[in-house]
Amino acid sequence: MAAEKGFYHGVEVRFNRVTKEDQRRDGLASGRLQMICETMGMFQTGRNTPDYAGKLIFALDESRGTDVVVAANGINSAGDLRGKTVAGQFGMPSYLLLIASLARQGMRITDLNFLDVSMPEAVAAFVSGKADALCTYEPHVSSSLMVRSGVHLLLSSRDFPGMAVDVAIVQEDVISARREDLQKIYEGWTMAVAYIRDNPDESGELIAEALGIPADEFRQMSTGLGFFGKAENEKYFGVEDPCCESDARIIFNLMGRALEKNGLTNAVSSGSKRIDLSIIGTVKLKAEKFR
Amino acid sequence: MTTFIMLTFLYRVGYVRPYIAHEAGYKQEGAMRRIVLLMLVAGILVSVPALGAEPFDIGFDDRVRPVFCGCGERLLPRSGGQVQSCY
Numbered sequence: 001m002a003a004e005k006g007f008y009h010g011v012e013v014r015f016n017r018v019t020k021e022d023q024r025r026d027g028l029a030s031g032r033l034q035m036i037c038e039t040m041g042m043f044q045t046g047r048n049t050p051d052y053a054g055k056l057i058f059a060l061d062e063s064r065g066t067d068v069v070v071a072a073n074g075i076n077s078a079g080d081l082r083g084k085t086v087a088g089q090f091g092m093p094s095y096l097l098l099i100a101s102l103a104r105q106g107m108r109i110t111d112l113n114f115l116d117v118s119m120p121e122a123v124a125a126f127v128s129g130k131a132d133a134l135c136t137y138e139p140h141v142s143s144s145l146m147v148r149s150g151v152h153l154l155l156s157s158r159d160f161p162g163m164a165v166d167v168a169i170v171q172e173d174v175i176s177a178r179r180e181d182l183q184k185i186y187e188g189w190t191m192a193v194a195y196i197r198d199n200p201d202e203s204g205e206l207i208a209e210a211l212g213i214p215a216d217e218f219r220q221m222s223t224g225l226g227f228f229g230k231a232e233n234e235k236y237f238g239v240e241d242p243c244c245e246s247d248a249r250i251i252f253n254l255m256g257r258a259l260e261k262n263g264l265t266n267a268v269s270s271g272s273k274r275i276d277l278s279i280i281g282t283v284k285l286k287a288e289k290f291r
Numbered sequence: 292m293t294t295f296i297m298l299t300f301l302y303r304v305g306y307v308r309p310y311i312a313h314e315a316g317y318k319q320e321g322a323m324r325r326i327v328l329l330m331l332v333a334g335i336l337v338s339v340p341a342l343g344a345e346p347f348d349i350g351f352d353d354r355v356r357p358v359f360c361g362c363g364e365r366l367l368p369r370s371g372g373q374v375q376s377c378y
Binding site for chain 2: 014035039185
C-alpha cells in the first residue's frame, strides 16, 4: 500500500516472502535482507544465546481474534486441558496463546499432550476426535466449529491484546547506517495505515491484489487483524512516557520467560536490549492529512 | 543516468561540436557548448544521489492466514476456505 502510494519518499522497498524462520534470520545476518517482519514470539523462539542479532523498531499489526484455540465439549478453561491432547503447530501465535493461558493457570505445555503437526493434520486430528483442542487460525476456525458438535472457542487472541504482534526487525548496523531510510519507511507505514482507515475499499482491493487473493477474502481476514499506526506504536512502545516499562517491553519479557519455561528457547534476551525506540521517537509525520 | 552517459559520449566523440559548428557557425557553437556543459553538470547532480541509493529488502512471514503442507511449504491462498495447491 505504502509503496503503491509513494509513501516511502523515494526509498526503493522490495518485499520478499520468506516463510521459513531460519531463512529470515540468515538473510538478516548476511545483510541480504535489511529488515524482517514476524511475530514478537517467533523472534525469540529457538535462541541459544541472549546476544542474538536484531532489534525491534516498530510494530506492524496484531491478531485480534484471528488466532484461536477451539475445544471440545466439557473443556471450558485452559485449566481443563491438563492431561488432554491438543493439536497445533509449534511456535505459531495460537500456540503462544495457549502457553500464555496455561501460565495464568500455573501450568506448562508439558501438563498436556501437545500434538505438533501440520495445520491440515491438526484440524483432521481435532475433527476426528483424536485431539481435545486445536490451536489454529482462520479459515480453519469456522470449519472446525461447524464440523464437530459441541465445539466452542476456548481462547482468542482478542483476549490477549499486544501479544500476537508482528514487528519490524533490523540489524543494529542498519539502524546507524540507514537511519534516514528507516525513518522514511516507518513514516510510510504509518501513512499507509491512516490511508487504509480512510479508504477501506480502495486499499482493500490493492492489498488483496498484492497478496493474490480476492478482495472479499482479504476483507474477511482483516476483521481479525489490527494495524499499528503512529498512535498505536507510540502507545505500545511507551514513546510518550519512557520513564516506565512499556507494554511492548513487558510482553516481550513475559513471552521470553514463557518460551524458556516451555523449552522453546534456550536463551532469553531482555526487552530493553531488543527494542530500539530511536526510529519511532524521531519520526514526525509530515502529511497531516493522512492522520 | 542514461542521459548523462549519452551526453558525455556524444561530447567526447566529438559528434556535437562539428555538427554545431557546421550548422550554426562558430558564434552559436560557444552558446550550444555551454548548454551542453550545463546539461552535463545537471546530469551529474541528478545521477550522483541516484548512484548512492540502495534498495531496501524486507523479508516477511506471509502469515496472512496461509496453510502449510506437512513439509512446511505454504499452500496457495484459499478460495472460499478451500486449500488449492502447494508451491
